[in-house]
Amino acid sequence: xxxxxxxxxxxxxxxxxxxxxxxxxxxxxxxxxxxxxxxxxxxxxxxxxxxxxxxxxxxxxxxxxxxxxxxxxxxxxxxxxxxxxxxxxxxxxxxxxxxxxxxxxxxxxxxxxxxxxxxxxxxxxxxxxxxxxxxxxxxxxxxxxxxxxxxxxxxxxxxxxxxxxxxxxxxxxxxxxxxxxxxxxxxxxxxxxxxxxxxxxxxxxxxxxxxxxxxxxxxxxxxxxxxxxxxxxxxxxxxxxxxxxxxxxxxxxxxxxxxxxxxxxxxxxxxxxxxxxxxxxxxxxxxxxxxxxxxxxxxxxxxxxxxxxxxxxxxxxxxxxxxxxxxxxxxx
Amino acid sequence: xxxxxxxxxxxxxxxxxxxxxxxxxxxxxxxxxxxxxxxxxxxxxxxxxxxxxxxxxxxxxxxxxxxxxxxxxxxxxxxxxxxxxxxxxxxxxxxxxxxxxxxxxxxxxxxxxxxxxxxxxxxxxxxxxxxxxxxxxxxxxxxxxxxxxxxxxxxxxxxxxxxxxxxxxxxxxxxxxxxxxxxxxxxxxxxxxxxxxxxxxxxxxxxxxxxxxxxxxxxxxxxxxxxxxxxxxxxxxxxxxxxxxxxxxxxxxxxxxx
Numbered sequence: 001x002x003x004x005x006x007x008x009x010x011x012x013x014x015x016x017x018x019x020x021x022x023x024x025x026x027x028x029x030x031x032x033x034x035x036x037x038x039x040x041x042x043x044x045x046x047x048x049x050x051x052x053x054x055x056x057x058x059x060x061x062x063x064x065x066x067x068x069x070x071x072x073x074x075x076x077x078x079x080x081x082x083x084x085x086x087x088x089x090x091x092x093x094x095x096x097x098x099x100x101x102x103x104x105x106x107x108x109x110x111x112x113x114x115x116x117x118x119x120x121x122x123x124x125x126x127x128x129x130x131x132x133x134x135x136x137x138x139x140x141x142x143x144x145x146x147x148x149x150x151x152x153x154x155x156x157x158x159x160x161x162x163x164x165x166x167x168x169x170x171x172x173x174x175x176x177x178x179x180x181x182x183x184x185x186x187x188x189x190x191x192x193x194x195x196x197x198x199x200x201x202x203x204x205x206x207x208x209x210x211x212x213x214x215x216x217x218x219x220x221x222x223x224x225x226x227x228x229x230x231x232x233x234x235x236x237x238x239x240x241x242x243x244x245x246x247x248x249x250x251x252x253x254x255x256x257x258x259x260x261x262x263x264x265x266x267x268x269x270x271x272x273x274x275x276x277x278x279x280x281x282x283x284x285x286x287x288x289x290x291x292x293x294x295x296x297x298x299x300x301x302x303x304x305x306x307x308x309x310x311x312x313x314x315x316x317x318x319x320x321x322x323x324x325x326x327x328x329x330x331x332x
Numbered sequence: 333x334x335x336x337x338x339x340x341x342x343x344x345x346x347x348x349x350x351x352x353x354x355x356x357x358x359x360x361x362x363x364x365x366x367x368x369x370x371x372x373x374x375x376x377x378x379x380x381x382x383x384x385x386x387x388x389x390x391x392x393x394x395x396x397x398x399x400x401x402x403x404x405x406x407x408x409x410x411x412x413x414x415x416x417x418x419x420x421x422x423x424x425x426x427x428x429x430x431x432x433x434x435x436x437x438x439x440x441x442x443x444x445x446x447x448x449x450x451x452x453x454x455x456x457x458x459x460x461x462x463x464x465x466x467x468x469x470x471x472x473x474x475x476x477x478x479x480x481x482x483x484x485x486x487x488x489x490x491x492x493x494x495x496x497x498x499x500x501x502x503x504x505x506x507x508x509x510x511x512x513x514x515x516x517x518x519x520x521x522x523x524x525x526x527x528x529x530x531x532x533x534x535x536x537x538x539x540x541x542x543x544x545x546x547x548x549x550x551x552x553x554x555x556x557x558x559x560x561x562x563x564x565x566x567x568x569x570x571x572x573x574x575x576x577x578x579x580x581x582x583x584x585x586x587x588x589x590x
Contacts, residue, residue, distance in 0.1 A: 052428045077430045088425030092350040104342050105429040149425070
């Protein structure tokens with residue numbers, strides 16, 4: 001298998017003995033979207049800075065697009081596109097000027113550059129606004145321009161550092177579609193960092209969960225959720241069970257476990273929820289416990305995170321903001 | 333090499349475009365030095381009557397000083413733009429491209445140089461309108477402009493280096509007020525140093541601002557002392573190189589510490 005990114009034992013220590021990274025390593029298969037999921041301050045941005053040659057690790061090594069980031073930074077820079085968390089757009093210039101300058105820095109020019117710039121403006125829905133000063137752009141438009149900037153020179157590896165942070169829900173959904181489309185149309189390898197569980201779940205083929213500068217889990221979203229063993233089945237009964245008929249009805253079903261009854265709500269787990277539901281419904285009906293509604297849900301990455309780190313995701317975020325966390329964004 | 337030069341020009345063009353889109357900035361940078369000439373010119377008009385001043389028209393004397401002071405302050409403020417770029421993530425965006433690192437600094441310095449040439453031309457014209465006369469030595473005007481470019485670029489490089497290290501606008505403002513302003517007064521911008529106390533004369537000998545003043549104004553004299561002028565110009569050029577080197581070093585350190 002071809003790897004577009006290989007990182008091994010990355011350690012980064014900031015002044016004050018702050019270990020932002022404590023041995024991060026992973027491999028990214030070429031042509032796929034790879035997610036790095038973690039709360040604020042987990043080390044995602046620091047990892048991206050190292051992989052994009054903006055920062056040097058204190059230990060470890062990394063190869064991006066076939067080049068060692070420490071030994072051949074210029075070759076790495078030619079091969080990658082970076083869309084960082086803090087936009088990086090020149091707000092005093094127009095969209096087109098921004099894109100043109102970006103291309104020129106990669107030694108593009110003439111008609112090829114103008115063509116590529118127009119193509120990207122079209123594709124990202126910025127054609128009409130192209131010659132307006134970026135200051136007048138909406139948040140979503142500016143983010144799309146950020147992505148266009150990362151793509152001008154047709155990189156093979158694209159880094160998207162928290163691409164949807166700060167965008168409202170609707171724009172975020174658009175951005176997800178855009179990212180999916182890019183990955184397939186341009187044949188890009190994308191490394192995406194996010195602290196939205198949903199985003200990683202939805203976009204990434206493969207992902208790592210990072211916490212406090214270390215990788216705590218690695219796999220496909222489904223594999224990671226599989227750690228929790230089974231789907232949650234929630235059944236709403238027509239009336240509360242007073243004589244234990246529900247338990248009696250479900251007792252013979254070996255693939256349904258962890259049965260909990262709370263008033264009219266019945267919760268259980270099953271390895272394959274969708275398959276178990278018809279049998280569960282039938283057993284309840286024949287056992288004399290009519291059902292009002294039923295839902296099956298896959299365990300979320302939130303559950304996975306809680307299981308792995310002992311903290312909920314939101315808790316880790318708050319902790320990062322009040323404590324050691326903000327080294328990443330602010331202190332550099 | 334030609335690649336680095338080309339990229340320097342791309343950066344310069346970006347900065348110039350940014351400036352030309354701010355009419356308020358243009359107005360202030362044009363009007364302020366003109367006000368200096370009018371204000372100081374009126375305030376110190378009679379200063380030429382002091383025996384030993386060595387010039388009989390203060391506007392004649394003052395205009396080259398203001399030309400240099402204007403370039404000096406533009407240079408001093410350069411770091412502000414860089415800090416803005418660093419905060420907005422623009423600098424990091426450039427650093428992850430293969431752009432020559434030197435071009436990122438040189439682009440700003442070249443912009444300073446271009447602005448210094450334009451401002452010098454405007455200020456000298458105003459000075460002449462107000463009665464200054466440099467007819468004796470038009471070639472000296474060119475040398476004065478060279479001095480203003482070198483002085484502006486030197487302090488522009490220093491300001492850049494400082495911006496990269498401290499990354500705070502407040503520090504740049506403080507440095508302009510506590511370093512550049514005193515340097516102006518420890519030089520012959522406003523009065524001839526022969527009238528200044530001994531310690532100021534001593535300090536001025538080590539002051540790059542005064543090197544520029546002595547070379548630039550000296551070149552406009554009816555019979556220039558080329559030995560002194562070239563010596564000062566040499567010192568100023570050496571100073572500019574050291575400042576440029578410092579800025580490059582600071583930029584490298586920035587990347588290592590990121």
